[in-house]
Amino acid sequence: MVAGRPVVITRPVKQGVLFQQRLSQAGLTGVLFPLLEIAELPDKTALLASLARLDSYAMVxxxxxxxxxxxxxxxxxxxxxxxxxxxxAGGVAALQAYGGKLQGVRIISPTNALKTDSETLLEELDLQRLAEKRVLIVRGQSGREFLADALRNHAVLVDQLPAYVRSEPVFDAQRQQQLQELLRQQAIWVITSSEALRTLHSWIGLLDEDIIVANMQRQQIVVPHQRIAETAQQLGFHSITLTGSGDEQLLVALQSQI
Structure with missing residues (x-):
């Protein structure tokens, strides 16, 4: 616990378990409470078809x-x-699991570990070299358009490909009970997506209890990006800690509160 309070991990289960392990290694205890679910596409036809033309892209x-x-x-x-x-860093770590397939492949990621997103990735790209070439963006069924639009503005030919389905978990009786307990404990919530934050806000509203809604305002939200912090403010959260990007920065922020 951080200062006797639970650290709530709201990521999808696979990433949540990995971060829970990181917390444990740092001497902290995390509670899994996923606010997003990730599932396979119901139809992989387009995804599998893209593999046949993978070598036609300059970058994915x-x-x-x-x-x-x-x-x-x-x-x-x-x-x-x-x-x-x-x-x-999360993407770089995920690629390591497929190292055998990626021998000799150039991997590009933001060099500023404190801020990693589409904007900072764009700064690393050789846009002149990519002009008039094809780039594939692999994503969920929806998401931000910043990178695709920015590349197109530099004459890059962009294809976007959904690879998975992102959805809100079912807010069943077990989750309702767990949420009420976490709210009463004034948990520290690690939120790494605005979508997850909106789900949390929606679920709290469904509880329909004045004491729960009041407790929401006292929850501490730890976020790695300014956009998420702004969403938290708009939704009525009062205690918001903005960290640098990446798990290391999240861990530093959590450890500083012991």
């Missing part, structure tokens, strides 16, 4: 570790001339 950009897991797993051997771009 993955928006998240989930995008990596749901695409690279289907690749037999990655073409060495096709660069890979990822948003940050």
């Amino acid at each position: 950009a993955f928006v998240s570790p989930n995008a990596i897991d749901h695409y690279v797993a289907h690749v037999q051997s990655w073409p060495k001339q096709v660069d890979i771009a990822v948003m940050g």
Whole structure:
């Protein structure tokens, strides 16, 4: 616990378990409370078809570790001339699981460990070299358009490919009870997506108890990006800690509160 309070991990289960292990190694205890679920596409026709033309791309950009897991797993051997771009340390770590397929492949990611997102990735790209060439962006079924729009503005030919389905978990009786307990304990919530934060806010509203809603305002939210911090403010959260990007920065912020 941090100062006797639970650290709530709201990521999808796979990433949540990994971060829980990181917390344990740092002497902290995390509670899994996923606010997003990740599932396979119901129809992989387009995804599998893209593998046949993978070598026609100058670069493939993955928006998240989930995008990596749901695409690279289907690749037999990655073409060495096709660069890979990822948003940050989480993406680099996810690629390590497929190292045997990626020998000799150039991996591009933001060099500023304190800020890793589409904007900082764009700063690392050789946009003149990519002009008039094809780039594939692998993502969920929806997401930000910043990177695709920015690349197109530099004459890059962009394809976007959904690789997985992101959804809100079912807010069943067990989750309702767990949420009420966490709210009463004034937990520290690690929120790494605005979508997850909106789900939390929605679920709290469904509890329909004045004491629970009041407790919401006293929850501490730890976020790694300004956009998420702004969303938290808009939704009525009062105690918001903005860290640098990446798990290391989140851990430093949590440890500082012991």
